[in-house]
Amino acid sequence: MGTAKLDGNVSIAGMGFPVHISVEDEGGIGQQVTVPMAYAGTVKSGGGTTDGVIEGVALTTTITAADNVDVYWVDAAGDPQIVYGGDVSDVTDDEITCGGVTAFSGNLPANGYAVIIAARKVVTTAFLGTAVSAVAAYCSVGRGHIAFIDTAVAELTVDIADGEGWFWIEGLGYANPITGDDIDEIWVSTADTIADRTFYVGVQYDSVS
């Protein structure tokens, strides 16, 4: 029997709110995945649509035509944005053509906008969202993105800030974000442009029928 624990404190203007939750379940999944570094670029064409060309990408890029990619940027208001899951159909010189066959989850920013393009990793897994009592993720360095997939459909996506984690645990006060979903893949990527990074995913769930 595994135990997942939440411990912490919220402080608002000096007033403290303790947070302590402990839940038990038989099953546990731990993933420690190396995700490839991302590359800075600029939207050359396709701005405002779900496919386009990113230019100005370093010639040393490891992104290839076999990849699916996520595109990160920060909008004019300073808020982080992302579209994910686009396919790569061509990499020529400093240009990556993407989203033409498998479209991105949303529209790319306008042509000329600075972005970061990152190849995603696919983690094969198998658990029922309804059976989950705790789930958490973080990227070792840099902004990260995680998507929980049920039969090629992203049921939950989370944009994780640099240096932060994300979690849900039973008793937190929020509904289970993947209840009813049969999770068979987890997609992860990092927006860090310095080096490959490590993505951690933990799941605790009722694995006994």
Place this chain on the structure above:
Amino acid sequence: MKATVDAYVNILGKRYGIEQMAEEEGVIKHESVLNTWIPSESLAAVEIDIGFGGGTESTFSGTFAAFDDDTYTVGDRVTFFYNGGVDKVVGGLVSDEGANFVRVTGADTNFPAEETVGYLFKDTSIDVSFEGDDLECFAVYCEAAATVTFWASDVSKLAIDLTAGQSYFWMKNTGYTNPLAGESITEVGFVMYGAVGTEVCKFAALHNNVE
């Protein structure tokens, strides 16, 4: 003013943490002792019956009889627990009261059938005024098991069931949608069930209140 969240989940020995800090001009803070129905008597002594109502006399209204406590006054917000505390009717306001009855109207749902035994609690209500869209962070806590309800002009917008000694919180950029977005909150109400005595409840919010 500042708010911080420092929390982590441990799964299979790995820690997944949140360390967030927010800063805004406005703070609302409140800490008080919860209202208890009869703090010096046993729960058995406070059992009440629905004298009439029960969903047949008038929707969302009921009259509670067979008690002699004069705790309630017109305008109090109350919660009726029944079925051993599993079920509850929230949002009612005392519209009339006398030596042996309390009339409650305007609840969010219908009351159960006549003669249903339960417990009528007066909410601890905090008058506030803030826009949900302006929030950076908020948290609620109670020493006892309790329900916290955020009201917008007598309409329930968010109800949270707290276990004893456990906080609920929301903070921007932690991966969860602001549960009070778009709401103009006018009241925060606490009600606990089953505890008798002095129990502390707390509410605090950090918000942008500068035009």
